[in-house]
Structure formats: C-alpha cells, structure tokens
Amino acid sequence: MRFVADSMLGRLARWLRMSGHDTAYPLEAGDRELLELAAGEGRVLLTRDRGLHRRAAGAGVESILIGDDHIHGQLRQLMEAGVEIRDTPVCSRCPACNGDMEAVEKGDVEGRVPAGVFQGVEDFWRCRDCGKVYWEGGHWEDIRRQVRLVRKDLNPR
Ligand SMILES: [Zn+2]
Missing domain, CATH: 3.40.50 (Rossmann fold)
Structure with a gap:
C-alpha cells in the first residue's frame, strides 16, 4: 500500500x-x-x-x-486496519523525504557522520534523493518500545 x-x-x-x-x-x-x-x-x-x-x-x-x-x-x-508497522526500521525509504535508500560503504560516510558514530557503527544507509545518512542508533530502541506498547494494546495477552 x-x-x-x-x-x-x-x-x-x-x-x-x-x-x-x-x-x-x-x-x-x-x-x-x-x-x-x-x-x-x-x-x-x-x-x-x-x-x-x-x-x-x-x-x-x-x-x-x-x-x-x-x-x-x-x-x-x-x-x-492491517497495515504492517515494523519494530525495526527497514531502511528502504528516507523518513525525511520518502526517497529510496541504499546501503553505503562505511568509508563513504567518513566525515559526514559524527566521529563517535563512525567509530562505533558498521552499517550505514544513504538517501538517493536528499543524501541524508542513516545508521542504527539509540532511537531504534524507542521505536521498538513504541511498537511493543501498541501491540500489547491490541493483544493484551
Ligand atoms: Zn531523503
């Protein structure tokens, strides 16, 4: 959909x-x-x-x-309504602009992400449209928690 x-x-x-x-x-x-x-x-x-x-x-x-x-x-x-909401982002569409995302080599994002992130993270994605770079970060845990809460609401047991 x-x-x-x-x-x-x-x-x-x-x-x-x-x-x-x-x-x-x-x-x-x-x-x-x-x-x-x-x-x-x-x-x-x-x-x-x-x-x-x-x-x-x-x-x-x-x-x-x-x-x-x-x-x-x-x-x-x-x-x-049957729409699938995932608890792990799929990194296929850019949350900012809806562009297609592609996995990029770690070396390609050096200097474009904070140094601490570059050191600690291996997998990066980039939006083909706006160029924004994404990685698995602390906010993923917030996403999982939010989706778990909703699922619990829907299926109390
Ligand atoms: Zn984008």
Whole structure:
C-alpha cells in the first residue's frame, strides 16, 4: 500500500516510511492536490480532516480518517486496519523525504557522520534523493518500545 498523508500527520508519515511504506507528505498541498495525488498515484489518503475524508469518498479515493492526535493511537488504528508497522526500521525509504535508500560503504560516510558514530557503527544507509545518512542508533530502541506498547494494546495477552 502507498500512502499520502495530510499536513497534520508528519510524524505518522515518518513512521510509515521507516516501515518501508511509500508515503508522500506534501506539506504545501491543499485538499484538491491531496485528492489528485491520491487518485493519480493510487495512494491511500490518510487524514485527520473529516470533511476531506468525505470528499475523498465522493471522489472514489480510498481514505482512512485518523481518529487520534497522538502517534500511539494513530499507529494502533493503522495496525488494526492491517497495515504492517515494523519494530525495526527497514531502511528502504528516507523518513525525511520518502526517497529510496541504499546501503553505503562505511568509508563513504567518513566525515559526514559524527566521529563517535563512525567509530562505533558498521552499517550505514544513504538517501538517493536528499543524501541524508542513516545508521542504527539509540532511537531504534524507542521505536521498538513504541511498537511493543501498541501491540500489547491490541493483544493484551
Ligand atoms: Zn531523503
């Protein structure tokens, strides 16, 4: 599934990208552009806006009305809807820009990441679009914890 998220859902868009889902997040887009993008590229619209959700239905665009302001409830809703949210980032889509990521040689990122990171980390990825470099860091533990909490909510036992 590919998605387009409205401007209220930036954090959710980054989460979806970390799970490998192609997620557009066109900050400047108005309702009409969001609907056109969803229809044109076959993306599921994610929105906090009830009116936009209704317009999507009228235009034959699949959309999910996100019912929660907080990321925990948002992830829970999508997982209940059958969207796979991974507890380990897959490093296939750039969380910042949705570009394709590729694994890079450690030598290629010397000087482009903090020295302490360069010494302690072996695996790096780079976004083909924006050039941002990623590695497995402490925030991965936060991601695992968050996903575990949501799963626990969904399956108390
Ligand atoms: Zn990028």
